[in-house]
Amino acid sequence: MKIDPAIKQFLTEKILKVSFKAPSRMNLSPTFMRAALEQMSKVFPQSKNVQLRPVRIAGIHAEEIKPQSKSTQMIFHIHGGAFFVGSIKTHRAFLSEVAERTQMQVLHLNYPLSPEARYPDALDAIYDVYSTLLDQGVLAKDIIVSGDSCGANLALALCLRLKQEDLEMPSGLMLLSPFLDLTLTSESLRYNEKLDALLSVEALETGISFYLPKNIDKSDPFVSPIFGDFAGLPPTLVQVGSKEILLDDAKRFEDKAKEAGVDVRYKLYTGMWHNFQMFSPWFEEAKKAIADIADFAHKLDKD
Template sequence: MKIPPILKQYITEAILKTGLRMPSRLKLPPSSLRFALEQITRVFPQRRDVEIRQIRLAGIAAEEIKPQPAATQLIFHIHGGAFFLGSLNTHRAFLSEIAVRTQMQVLHIDYPLAPEHQYPDAAEAIYDVYQQLLDQGIQPKDIIVSGDSCGASLALALVLQLKQRNPALVPSALILMSPLLDLTLTSQSLRYNRKHDALLSIETVATGISFYVPGDMDRSTPELSPIFGDFTGLPPTLVQVGSKEILLDDARRFEQKASQAGVAVRFKLYTGMWHNFQMFSPWFDEAKRSLDDLAEFAQEIDQS
């Protein structure tokens, strides 16, 4: 029996709220929440028409996901998880789908998580990996930097750092999926979408930030909250966000500020979708459309 789309979405949101969002509000140890997330993401089907290779870059465990031997463009993806969740395992199936749809090589890394590692450990590890890619002869024009949730924050912070050090190092494009960009938590959607976001709770975000940010640091510095950075000179950027996300306004604020700075920004809003909805593309049309949009954007960058 085929389940109607509305009923399927209702059931999925109920499962997510019960299985992940509710436990995340109970102040469980990070190990318990990491285990829960790993179990939930096991339901995502992994594409078999890719080659996955375990590697190390700058001392960090990583994976290459290749849909074809001669892929010319590289998507360097930084996974989300509120700075203390997420792994190669949680994002492997999702990124295998992106690799097939874009026909590009995808690289993702197991950067150090909080609370075991506070800022700047993750940011420094990500920068070192990017630098090693350049040292291996990969050109910035052949790299798209991508991130979801807090990974989008780390991705944007990386590009801002590269731009400041040497604009010639800036990648060809940036992809921000369901981005967490303001660690001061001042976006209004944190409140008005609090009951609607099936996956992410304010408590999880606040906990992750408290784990990640040293107590004596100003959370509004662009290194931590890249929404407050100078966007002039950023590469073309795709922003994707769901209408039910508590982080909706982080994405909207980025789109407004980036446009004012002259950035070629493409903002995509997906109706009825929750945080990190792109990972649910096997089951929901809006999530499928988001990956189609991502692939179209990436291929336009590759051909420009």
Template sequence: MKIDPAMKQYITEMILKTSFKMPSRLNLPPTALRFALEQLAKVFPQRKDVEIRALKIAGVHAEEIKPQPQTTQMIFHIHGGAFFVGSLKTHRAFLSEMAVRTQMQVLHIDYPLAPEHAYPEASDAVYDVYINLLNQGIQPKDIIISGDSCGANLALALVLRLKDEDTALIPSGLVLMSPFLDLTLTSESLRYNQKHDALLSVEALETGIEYYVPKNMDKSLTQLSPIFGDFKGLPPTLVQIGSKEILLDDAARFEEKAKQAHVHVTYKLYTGMWHNFQMFSPWFDEAKRSLADLAEFAHKLDRT
């Protein structure tokens, strides 16, 4: 029996609110929430038409996901999880879908999580992996840096750091999915979408910030809140956000500021979607469209 799309979305949102959003608002140990998220991620079907290889780069565990033996571009993806949850396991199925849709190699890393590893350990690990890739002979023009949620924070912070060091290090493109860019929590959508976002709670963000940011450190620093950085010279950037996300205004503010800095930015708003909706592409048309939009963006970069 075919389920009505509206009913399917309603049921999915109720399940997400009950199984993850509500527990994330409680003061549970990070290990418990990590386990819960990995269990939840098992519902996502993993593509069989990819090759997955475990490796270690710059001391960081990683996975290489390939849809075909030879690929021209690499997508270096940084997973989300409010800096304290998320892993290779939670994003493997989603990134296998990304690899198939783009027909590009996807590199996924298991960066150190807070509170065991506070700032700057995650950002330094991401930087070290990227520089290691360049040292292996991979050209910046052949890399797209991508991230979801706090992974988008780390991705943008990485590109800003590379830009400050040497513009020759900047990758060909940047993808920000459901980006969490402002750790000062000043975006209005944190309040007006609080009841609508099925997956992410303000409490989870506050917990992640408490774990990730060292005491007495200014949360508005660009390294922590890259929304406050200088965007001039950023590579072409794709931003994807759902209309129900509490982080909607983080994405909108990025688009506005990036355009003012003359960055080529493609901003995509997906109606009725919650945080990290892209991971639900096997079941929802808007999520499928987000991966098609990502593939289109990546292929344009590959042709330039």
């Protein structure tokens, strides 16, 4: 039986608010939240047209997703989860679809989570993985760095660090539902608070308290990369839903990046909540987001 799209969206948002958003406001342990998220992620269908291979790189457990035996282009994806949840398992289905649609190899990893590992451990690990890829002969022009939510924070912070250390930038950057300002000054945190079906301000505050030692300035560009110098960044795709509490993080990035001369493709998806791209099996706007990811990646490949 075919369900009316509006009813399907209404029901999905209700379920998400009860099963994920409401619990995220409670004082639940990271271990419990990680296990619960991995269980919830099993509802997402995984593409059968890709090959999965566990790898270890720079001491980090990672997974390689390949749509074909030979893929020269790589999407290096950093998962979200407010710095304390998320894993290879939670993002496998979404990234298998990205690999299938782009026909590019996807590498994603279990970087150190807080509170067991605090800033800058996650960023250091991601930097080490990227550096190791270059040392192994992967060309920077063949890498697209991608991240969702706090993973987009780490992806942008990685590029700022590469710039600081005069290392080669990737060919492109993809920021999906990005969480870029840990000072929590974006207005959409308030005006979209009731609209976002997935993410709560309380979850962000919990993640920040786990992630940051008390002596670290929240406005440091490697912590809140929205405050960084964007000159010299590679072409960047930004995706965000109109109902996201992080909507203004994405808008502010677009404005500042354009002022710095960055080639930015900003995409707003009507009626969508945080990390809506993961719901592409069921919603047209999310399907369009995956198609836009593929279009962006293919354009970089041609260039």
